[in-house]
Amino acid sequence: MVLLLIALALLFSGCASTDRWQAEEHKAKEVTSCKVHFREEKDFSFFRIEANRKVDYRVFTMKNPSRVVLDLFCQDVKVSTGPIRVGKHPWGTRIVYQAHVKKIREEIVSSEPFILEIKVERQTEKLPEEEKPLRVKVPAFSVRGIKKEAKGYWIETSCDEFFRAVEDGQVLYAGNDLKSYGWVLIVKHKDGYMSVYTYASDLLVKRRGEAVKKNQPLGKVGRRDESCGILYELRFPDGSPVKFELER
CATH class of the missing domain: 2.70.70.10 (Glucose Permease (Domain IIA))
Structure with missing residues (x-):
């Protein structure tokens, strides 16, 4: 639960002012991309990706029908389909879809369900x-x-x-x-x-x-x-x- 609050705080602190991917924390050395299909039940939705056997959670929010803010990085994402989790949180129901590997591009499509293809960067430096x-x-x-x-x-x-x-x-x-x-x-x-x-x-x-x-x-x-x-x-x-x- 505390991780949920941290994710929301990160989203509101820096990502809410732009609908373009910002990579200040991770330098671009190798680039891949993910395609995310999602549907919103309330104001917030969550998804997960699997990168090198590690599950990584990120948060996004829809400001209006043509603007989606997404915080995501991944590497070697496994391809799969369909919803992977439905859960309850204080902000409403989350329907979660897995990421799909796609060609490198960034695009926001205003349709239902939303389709988002966005450039992401690999994390290469030691923590x-x-x-x-x-x-x-x-x-x-x-x-x-x-x-x-x-x-x-x-x-x-x-x-x-x-x-x-x-x-x-x-x-x-x-x-x-x-x-x-x-x-x-x-x-x-x-x-x-x-x-x-x-x-x-x-x-x-x-x-x-x-x-x-x-x-x-x-x-x-x-x-x-x-x-x-x-x-x-x-x-x-x-x-x-x-x-x-x-x-x-």
């Missing part, structure tokens, strides 16, 4: 997490304990504590659409990394695009199970988790 874990220092607030979890760290504090920004950045998402996670805050940093704070009981910054400074109070910690605190995760620009070490 930083393959080299060495990043080290992130806990901001200046009272910490009772730190517990490493699958994708981040649970930072335990007193129940009246306010958590702070680990670095300068800009708000991508602030909301509580996923009730079981409390208030969720996603902050994008200048190097492209994203900080994700979940289980907050309230937020002090709630406007998308709002600038935050290192050590700035961002909100009040929440309760999970028998302790109060905040769950902190660090993400790559594409939303995948970063392996990092949290230091006091």
Whole structure:
């Protein structure tokens, strides 16, 4: 669910202003392309592609009948047909179709179902997490304990504590659409990394695009199970988790 919010935040932050593929994060060394057939039930739809046995999710949205914004990269996509998943999310029903390999071109066709052929780029550079874990220092607030979890760290504090920004950045998402996670805050940093704070009981910054400074109070910690605190995760620009070490 948190990945869903990250994907939406990425979409709104940079892709909503253009209907052309932007490849700022991945340099063009080898190029392939995908053809995507899709049908929208609500405002948002999801699809998946299979690249080298790895399932990769991306999000797109339709602004009007002639404009579709898509964030996608893939390589060696397997050819298959038909819907692969129908699921429920807070924004409505998702009908998911697999990608098809096609010749390199970019075109948006206004028909139902929509057909989109778009140039995509192969990811060829090693991710930083393959080299060495990043080290992130806990901001200046009272910490009772730190517990490493699958994708981040649970930072335990007193129940009246306010958590702070680990670095300068800009708000991508602030909301509580996923009730079981409390208030969720996603902050994008200048190097492209994203900080994700979940289980907050309230937020002090709630406007998308709002600038935050290192050590700035961002909100009040929440309760999970028998302790109060905040769950902190660090993400790559594409939303995948970063392996990092949290230091006091």
